[in-house]
Amino acid sequence: MSSFLTRLRAEWAPSIPRELLAGAVATFALIPEVIAFSFVAGVDPAVGLFASFVISIVIAFTGGRPAMVSAAAGSVALVAAPLVQSHGLGYLLAAGLLAGAVQVVFGLLKLGVLMRFVSSSVRTGFVNALAVLIFAAQLPHLHGAAPATWAMLALGLAIIYGLPWLGRVLRLPALSAVPSPLICVVALTLLASWLGLRLPTVADLGNLPDALPLFALPQVPVSLDTLRIILLPALAIAMVGLLESVLTAAVVDEMTETPSNKNRECTGLGLANIAASLFGGIAGCGMIGQAVGNVKYGGRGRLSTLFAGVFLLILMVSLKDWVSQVPVIALVAIMVMVSAETFDWKSLGTLVRHPRMSSAVMLATVAVTIGTHNLAAGVAAGVVLSGVFFAFKVSRMLQVRAVDDAATGQRTWHVSGQVFFASADAFIEAFDVLGAEGRPVCIDVTHAHFWDVTAVAALDKVVERLRHHGCAVQVVGLNEASAVLVDRMGGDAAPAGPLGRRDS
Known part of the structure; x- marks a missing residue:
């Protein structure tokens, strides 16, 4: 019994305070991206926020990678947008249900093993491209910004990076007890209010939900015609979600130096997307930027993933008035930090040391991903190029x-x-x-x-x-x-x- 409890604690909460605080950091990193992705998909912010809440709760129990954060994601939003524009939200929710079922089957058939065909060069390109896209997503908030906005951004980054540094230099563990991004959000919100600065706030990003999500089946006719409409979008959502989630799990594996169950992650993602669709939310997948932030600030177990979803719901419903006043620039500062932490800076130095073909694969993955704003397209290009280069190399050995x-x-x-x-x-x-x-x-x-x-x-x-x-x-x-x-x-x-x- 004691060994079971030890394993359970190791999987769920090696350190409860750190898990809760890390999950809170992931929540604040989720808010601007989920709202932005909702607009990309053509749905209300509430649809993306409810989806993120439900997905985080379900995958905390069913996923195969502890400490990984999953929510409504940009790659899925890009695939979903045409279906919403042509047929409406009901068909998107039906496509999410079908996509979740495909992902469950994928996991049950143990097809997560296909991850082995993604080379380390492709994974590095995937991570670097995503870091660039995360940073680029913050630029619209800075375009034409007033000096006060830039000053608040500088102050936010100084808090995020400066407090941990001071804690190490002055040997004051208290400065590292609370993650600095949370202090950044509170400090910039209070300062903006005290100085009366007219900065864009979370409320300006869109209407936030004011009630709990309700269970309901998608309002679409059950017919072959409906299946014809949603089949291809559902398959695209399923494949994009699986690819991004499995790659994100691999990144968290490397950061924590622990293994994960990729097949269980596929099944868990499918169940989470089915649940999200039944509660009026868009399908989602692993969020590498938020997962990196979660791990960086101490998240190692499932509790951090669970709390990220629970805290998101608390903020959006119970503390809606307070969250509405948070300056967007505070969240931008967090996402800039996430972007910098996500990028593999060592890969720049290895470009000249690694074989030219490996470097070419990494750069091609980055280029295609940034050019298309589609992570799946970038990874697919990298995998194909890796296969071509491998075949060329082996053929020359004859x-x-x-x-x-x-x-x-x-x-x-x-x-x-x-x-x-x-x-x-x-x-x-x-x-x-x-x-x-x-x-x-x-x-x-x-x-x-x-x-x-x-x-x-x-x-x-x-x-x-x-x-x-x-x-x-x-x-x-x-x-x-x-x-x-x-x-x-x-x-x-x-x-x-x-x-x-x-x-x-």
Whole structure:
């Protein structure tokens, strides 16, 4: 029993005060982004805020990555916007339900393993691009800003970075007991009120909710026509959400040096999105900026995720009048800090030290993500480019060496490396067919592997050409996997000759 309680506390709340305070920091980091993303999707701020509350509560229990923050996200909002514009909120909620169901199935089928195909270069590009997008999202709040706004931003950043520094220098742990972003929000709100500064406030971002979310099914007809309308948007929401959540979980894994269950995270996200849709909220996913802030200020367990959602609801409903007075610039200061903490600054130095292809993948991921404002598009481009570069690199490892036997006149080609679609043409071109005309020929593939039908077709073509020029061809050394593939393909390189048997 004691061991169970120990594990439960380690998973939920290693330190209750730190979990609560870190969750509060994540909440303040959520507010401006969720409201902004709601406008991107074309829905009221209440839709995004209710979604964030419900998603945080549900995923705190069902997710696979403790301390990770999930809510209504910009990538999902971009995908959802066309559906809202063409058919309205009801169809968006129905699409969210279907997307959640797809994500649950994805997790149950244990497809989270696909994360292994995302290279570290792509993950770094994903993180850096998101940091740039988070910072860029703050620029509209600063465009044409008055000097007082810039002064408040400077003061906010000084509080956020200065208090922890003073605590270390003066050896005063009390200065680090409360996360400095919370002090920034309180201090700038009180100062703006005391000085009578006319700064944009949270109330200016949009109408905030004034009641609890209510359970209700989406108001759409249950028909095949409805399914036709929501199917593609739902699949897009599901894939974008899964991709961003799993990558965010990987980032938190690295920050905390602890593992997570990616399949459970997929299932948990699906359940959270189903619940959000049933309570009138937009679907969401992992929020890397808020997750980084949560972890940075002590969040390690599920309690910080849970409290981020609960505190958001408390602020939006019970403390609405107080939150409405918070200057937007205080939240901008927090998001600038989140952006700086999210960016992998070490990656700039490694650009020249890492292989050029890896650096190119990272830069391409950043460029596509920033250019499209779509994290999924950036990651997809990075994964494709990684695959192309890998195939190119492996294809260059193929070697074909010819050795002539003066006594018998036989020419033996020794093949080593990987033969597949990217190296098949090079394999064919390596054989000097005219130089071996009329001679006995041996193709030794002991140190080679044939991976696909293109590779087998290339071997078949070489054998056919040699036989056409009067050569008696023998192929030796096929490993078992290659021999099975050749056997299935048939043709001149099939078991009718010596090619189909494993020759030791």
